[in-house]
Amino acid sequence: MFAFAAYGAVFTVIFVFLWMMISRQNRIEKKLEQIKNQLKDRNAG
């Protein structure tokens, strides 16, 4: 039981790390999209 709990905990910690990393990537992509739109609007204006 303790062994399963330990491996479960390890995978949970790694999952949290991956989730945080992917959230960070999504935030950057969103920011880049905003900059692109800003530049498009400026060129159109």
Add this chain to the structure above:
Amino acid sequence: MKLKVLAILTLVSMLTALYMIFLYAPREALQGDAQRIFYIHVPLAISGYVSAFLLLIGVIGFFRTGDLKWDRFGETAAALGVTFISAQLITGSLWSRPIWGPWWVWDARTTLQLVLDLIFIAYFMLRSYLPDPQKRAKLSAVFGLLGMIDVPINYLSIYLVRTQHPQAVVSPGGGGVSPEMGLTLTVSFTAVGLLYAYLFNRRLAIAKVEEEVDYLEQVVLAHE
């Protein structure tokens, strides 16, 4: 492409390691199934030491060149250090309970490992208070050196002081393990090593893009 290959190799090696840990490796006579924690506990601990070493490389690189890419390198190592050492401390606690009795023992090895984890956490706390990239890199680099000071003391603690934590069984002079256990540990080390390499490269790539996007944002704002 390189990251995709690494991801596939990591997944395959992790599944192989899990199969070997729970189905191939023999049940240890004295500790029973709780001993299976050993196969993940040890590679995670070594990954923590590797993180401290990579952080040191980042610190040296930054002080020699002043290039922020070394700061990103060190920050990525510290992030993985927190993750892997935290996971290792949890597995240690879950191993301690059925074998030693308490969930936690304040002996030299466990305490120094906790200190290493806290050094990495403090490194991030410090960084969060410093918005200027150059100043942040300089101050956190000094703090990051503390991690590397902890590692040799931590490693030698089980030989220098009487501890509840046992001495390494797979090191020279250790008790050794059966060939099946040795092979399982090797596969587990490979899986954790590949996972570390994958997460490190991916996080480093994200940090680089983030810096570039931040720079681009500043340029756009400056021209408004």
